[in-house]
Amino acid sequence: MTDWLLIAPVLLPVLAAGLSQAVWRSAAAQRLLGTGTLTAVLAVSAVLLVLADRRGPLVLSVGGWPAPAGISLVADRLSTLLLVVALAVSLAVLVFAIGQGTAEGDLPRTPFHPAYLLLVAGVALAFLTGDLFNLFVAFELMLASSYVLINLGAGEGRIRAGMTYTITSLLSSLLFLTAIGLIYAATGTVNLADLGDRVPALPEGIRSVLSLLLLIVFGIKAAVVPLHFWLPDSYPTAPAPITAVLAALLTKVGLYAMVRTQTLLFPRSETWTPLLVAAALTLLVGIVGAVAQQDVNRLLSFVLVSHIGFMLFGLSLYTVGGLTGTVLYAVHHIAAQAALFLIAGLVVGWSGTAKLSRLARTAPAPGLLAGLFALAALSLAGIPPLSGFVAKLALLQAGVEQGGAAVLALLAAALLTSLLTLYVMARVWRAAFAAGGERPPAARGRMRGLRLMLGATAGAVLIGVAVAAGAGPLARLGERAAVDLLERSTYQEAVLGDPDRRGG
């Protein structure tokens, strides 16, 4: 039995975080603990992905207590796929951070590594847990770590931004807990598979209220319009690696939770219009916001918001095709968005400003960086043959297959968003990599660990390239994951066992 492997992605980072905190005096030991743990966990997750795809969902009853009373960790195709990509990106970001000296130097030495490890543990737990309350704990772990990371060494401007982030997240956490309280009161269980049996039996009104409440809760974390305002005001201010990891992972965890709960607890048979509307709003408001920005990081943040709309779109269709698209898009987006924030960090480090107008007056950033940016930006804009195109194509096909005026209108919005993404990316490209003057003297100092940072960035970009290159197997995997999501019984049987034995 290999089920125990499931605990590793959660427990190892927690253990390492504890040790990392205990050995706070040694930066080298902290770095080793961080990279070593993430590498090991990444390897374990890859194994889990292969196993989950071959054998169906792996389930670990933590502590040996059977579901629904005990907490189950469930590794199915969706969760392991996202886990692998998330871990790969977080490893790259960690290397970047070490290179940048975020891990030590200008920031206080102790906090970064343990907080980062706990963030990863939270993300891993969020993907793997099969229990609603445990999901809350995972979110809290992830968020608490992110509060610490986003506020590390915060000065004048960032403290305000950190506050916006922290308080909005806190409110969403409280709403989440409220929802859990209501759900437990109504059903008497918090095990997701068990809830999959019990929630559909609830009166329709209560069911829709609970569904919408969870949607809002996760919508805040995923930055769905109109719950997104906090994101562009907060993420851009943090140091690049922190922004990158938060932007890439946290919104995706929110989205994952949305997909997981909506498909498992609130099965539907037709396109869900409220979500469709939210998707359209998110796409357009986000990208229009990006067009209005003058700051590279804020621009990227709005793009991030906008592209959440693509993933919502797939979910709102409630078809295999749509969910396949969502899965592919999430995988692609984790890599692309992280890479872009890292590149932005390097560009800002190179030229000493994040303002487009000022960037345009400073010397073009180096060609290697331009190439990396091109790959990531074009991928995000969905230009073939990069990963974004593959994901977008899956969504387009699902949308066209579904048909209907509303869906087609949304498709148009999605394509417009793609175009405007390209437009804003070209604008960044113009300012950062084409236009130029002198490098400002202030920024001319040697950038420490530049090689590590570039390597890490290239790694993040390559993850995206790998997604495109492996689009064939990945798309099939995504499709299988989508089938599992809609089937529900695969997941439920893996957790709870034979349906005959668990009764109505």
Next chain:
Amino acid sequence: MNGLVQTALEAATAVLLLCGAVFCLLGGVGLVRFPDTVTRLQAAAKAQNLGLLLILIGAALRVPLPYAGLLLLIAVFQLITVPVLGQIVGRIAYRTGAVERHTLTVDELAERLAPPDAPDAGEGGGGRGRGT
């Protein structure tokens, strides 16, 4: 015999509980009615403390022995912690002017603290002058 003891204990408990509650209530009344912080502290904290003590003893009479021990332990801790807080709060209250001076019939501390040239600031704190 055993039943009689039982009944007596029950009765004692009942009386103690009720008395305790009444003292608590009276403390509450004092807390609302008294004019300044220290008098309120005097009234409320002490009456409350007593009330709690009575209730604890009352409870101790009814519960199994290990718990009775714990209840008495609580009473002991209550007895040694409450006065300390009272003294700290009282000291600060006096220092921060939370004592209504005009309600005092005597204030020997003020006399002691008065500047040396003041008429009734006796050396060695022996002054007995009356305040207003």
Next chain:
Amino acid sequence: MSPADEQAHGTAGTPGARGGPPRRTSRQWPLALWLWVLWIVLWGSVSPVVLVGGAVVALLVVVLFPLPSIARRARLHPLWLLMLPAHLLVGLVGSAVAVALEAVRRGPRVRAAVLEVPLRSESDLMIAATANMASLTPGTLVLEIDRDRRRLYVHALPARDAREVDRRRGEVATAERWVVRTIGPAEMRKDPNRRERGYGGEGERR
């Protein structure tokens, strides 16, 4: 029963590593004993596991969290200690009733006084115990302790006239008497007017 009986004897020593005197854990057995008793009371059981575990826990706490030694050791007088609760309860009830009546009848127009009460006691512990006792009773509350000159400044209630003021002063004196009876040194217990013997070159300070 009261933890007040656990003071170790020893002498004030040279400053230790953190500016305090050396921690002689070997002299802290009364504390360890108290902690052991506390453990047993908490568990409410005298099974071997509890007894052994309690000893381990008590020793552990004493060794891991050492406290400086105290020069003077309290002498406990069990008989008076046993009588103390009864006295306390009676005194408490009486004065509590008085204060409560004051609260109900006069409320905002209550008259109080701040009194100076000289003490016979000399040691920290005795003064503290007296202040504690005095503050326990409704009607008197210690505001300031002039440690050097051994005086308590007591807020007294009700104190409408000289008679009541004297009664309150008497209450504090009674409190001290009870403290002396329970934990005081022999010479004080015998002579109600005798002051506690000074020691350690600590004179009066202003």
Next chain:
Amino acid sequence: MSVVATVALALLGVTAVLVVHRLVRGPHALDRIVAVEILVTTVVAGAAVAVAVWDYTSAVLVLLVLALLGFIGSVTAARLAEEREDMR
């Protein structure tokens, strides 16, 4: 016994409301500190009644902890009121 408990708890309930009155009104920070302290004592008293009448023995430990540690918050707050004139 149940009647006794009801009466006692009712009295304590009234006490709690009176205490809250002082807590809300102040005016001195120390008044509020005292009120919080007494509120805790009232809750403890109520719980002790429940221990006595309904064998709520599990609450005893709660009471013990409160009796030992309840004053820490009040002491800290009082210190602040002493330090900071504007905090009173």
Next chain:
Amino acid sequence: MRALDLTTALVVGGLFAVGFHLLLQRSLMRLLFGFLVLGHSTNLLVLMAAGPPGDPPITGEGHAPETFADPLPQAMALTAIVITFGVTVLLLALVYRSWRIQGHDEVRDDVEDRRVGEEVLES
């Protein structure tokens, strides 16, 4: 059969309202208190919506398991209390840092947001 009582509903709703209202203020300290209150309200909700009062879920103290209060919401609320505490303290530290660095402890508006569209791109 196990309906929530009106008193508790009132407390829960009232605490939520107070918490939300405090959360909508600019003063960071009010926000913090709002968060504290909301923490209480959610914990109460988790605990109380799950079922009526019962005996403490501890065996061997003479209470029948049938009379036990539901232990799971208790455990969940316990976890939530501790988490809320941690986050509250963190928030408090943020408030403090905000005060120390900025000289005020309010959430001011984002300056960048107001600058949107002011500057024309000229690359």
Next chain:
Amino acid sequence: MLVLIAAHAAVAAVLPALAPRAGRAVWWVAALVPLATLVWAAALAPSVLDGDTPVEHFGWAPSLDLEVFLRLDALSLLMTGVISGVGAAVLVYGARYTSEGHGRESALLLAFAGVMLGLVTADNLLVLYVFWELTTVVSFLLIAGRGRTREHREAAQQALVVTTGGGLAMLLGFVMLGEAAGTYRISELVADPPDGGYVPAALVLVLVGVFTKSAQFPLHGWLPAAMVAPTTVSAYLHAAAMVKAGVYLTARLAPGFADTEPWRPLVLTVGLLSLVVGAWRALWESDLKRVLAYGTISELGLLIALFGYGTRNSALAGEVMLLAHATFKASLFLITGLVEHHTGTREIGRLSGLGRRRPVLLTLAALAAASMAGLPPLAGYLGHEAYLDTFWNAARHGPGAGEEWVLAALVAGSALTATYAVRYLWGAFAGRPGTEPTPQEDPGDRALGMAVPIAALVAATLGLGMWYSGTEALTEPYAALLPSPQEPYHLALWHGLSPALLLSAAALAAGLLLYRLRPALSAVRDRSPRAPDAQGSYRQAVRGLDGAAAWLTRRTQVGSLPVYLTVLLATVLLVPGAALLLRDVPLPAPPLWNSAVQVPLAAVVLITALALAAARHRLAAALLAGAVGYGVAGLFLVQGAPDLALTQFLIETLTLVVIVLVLRGLPAELGVRTGSRRVRRLRLAVATAAGALVAVLALAVSTVRREPAVSEFYTDHVEEAGAHNVVNAIIVDFRALDTLGEIAVLLVTAIGVGALIGVLGGRAATIRARPPAADRYEPTARWALPHEQWLPEARELPAHDRSLLLEILTRLLFPSVLVLSLYLLYSGHLRPGGGFAGGLVAGQAFTLRYLVGGRADSAFAVPLDPRLVAGGGLALAAAAGLAPLAFGGEPLGGALVSVTLPVLGHLEATTTLVFDTGVYLLVTGVCLKLLSAVGPAQETPEEAAGKSGGTPDTPATATGSRA
């Protein structure tokens, strides 16, 4: 084909690396690849023209229909010839023309050739789209060059955005077509075209892509703007290759869809409009390249109309025109480059007398221009004849779908084409009376190297015309795929005195006449209403977009947290709230209370909470918040949750302590409430409504449960877990993973507090020395100093903070509290308590020490850093979770260990105690960490002095220090 495409990519990839050493030679290397392609195409030509269609396949993402099918049919062969032929010529030309950046430029051009090769051989709509967009990207890079000038950057961006936009529309169209047909194979689609449904819409979308790519009116603006690119690029992309992609796609789809509405009217309208308007605009440009660019727009319009019309004859004409255009337009661009190379300018007004001095160049230019104007015996002539004949017959015998108008437009277009051809030739080479001959630079041998490829292209345009049978052999197989309503037309230089010849001649004559009348016409042009300027409208659109974006974003992203939170709550209120109202949730009448004790507690909680909401004073608010918490703890107790109440009490006390400690460094007032009265009311309303919503929901859900809760399991199995306390068993055993996460949260928040406060305050900060109260009663400040040292650290505190009673009390309580905390830890599985409660109690023991001594960690026998305690605690808990794996157990599982010892008898313990001990340590460590962080959290005197101006609420403090 795959190999060839890969070869393009591979060689392109190594060129930049080769360039620093090889210099110009990289262009020759690059040219070899398209030459090889040309040879390959020539070798395959006989069989392909016979109807053979080699297909290659490469799976990419088959489940998304992303399968690379490459197929070489006659049309593809034709296009391959054009791409590789012109490509080779341009690359050879580039070797001499380009002065720097050989690696980048040659690589991009070669890559472009490869992409085009893929585009014309792709037999899958999606793969075609992939190549389509790749041409956009490569052309962006080529146009932008190194982006030195703003003009370059803007032109590149415009080309990118416009053509990508069209491409995206096309992609949607492709997907619609593909989904409608069930296949994305182009050959299958064309053979068995779907109809109905979304097909017309799909075709429109596809054509939008076509029109943008081929710069058709009114989406043409990007092409003239792109003329900032080097001539090599213009010649290849904007004459021969990329813009032909749209034409190619029209030709590719016409056999299947020409008859589907609205294909034909759309294609004809747009194509012919572009033909005429483009040619007309070419008349007025003064830059030679821009003349050619508008000419290209015009010619492409013609090609699209011809292919789009979709008959055998029109397609044949289209093919011939395509070949002709590729050769003459590429040569003209290259000639322009040479002109510029010679003179340094492309402005017609500044060029004079070049023809006399460069007769060879003049000859080549004249031949190319003649082909463009449709003079025999050049390729252009063949094409002109073919289309004029086709539409003459169509207008006379055709279905009457407006072919007359088509014919008229074609003739007008021909005339205008002749005019701008003359204008180009005269403008570039003629001497201007009264104008000095333009000075020439570098007459050297570089010019010869550039002339050779031009000559080759001109020879091609001549050869295609002269050897018309060969041209027909090349073009006939594709044309044959289309219906032929009229007699099949055959290419020839002489058909007799046909109507087409007359029309052709008339058009030519008209063209020459127009050129003569040009000065007069310019007056007409100036007075006539201006056609919408594509470039201007693009800029306007961009400005409008930016403006609208800024407007919208300023109004939504207002930067105010209260606004954001209000929106958030309003969403909660409206969305689930609406569902609650609409779905008619049953609300049974609730009892007033479940236990009467709840009522006073509820009153306490509610009143204090409301007072808290109204509080203006920080300390008051902190105390009120504490009271709310204690009240809530009371409610927990009533509910039957002593564990919860215990923890709540402890946490509440700790929270109060921490808040109060931090408050020392904060102003006393909470600050004024902001916002207008209306805003405040709105906030109040939203908050109240949200609170009410939650209450109603709680009431509603509490009656709907039908199945027993899972918690029965815990009660049934609590003994198995070696516990009596079910809650504790859940915490450390049944759901230990929750607990692990939760203590990790606690650790990370403590880390954060340390980082947020510690960095500012630091351990070196001093405690505020002389508080106002001590100032006022100075003599009493030292009164309460004990004579003995009750605690090791007490003397470090300022005298006025010391208290005899508190020190003695702390000495008495501290060890006892620690014992209590250990008791709670180890009895937790039996009674209320556990690691948390124990840790919190221990933490408060240290708080007590902190209050008395100003330090918490001095209680330890050995110096112990809180970080070590907390981190070690977490590591211990995690390790305890992993440990069972070593013994074949489940992670985070508990095992009942029982031993029988001589004195102690039978002992039972669960391994979860280790886990709980980790929790205990962590919580203790976190408390220590918090104390060490917030304890000294106050301003040092220097800081206070430095800030005093900005913080009037902070009382002035005097210096004081701790020993």
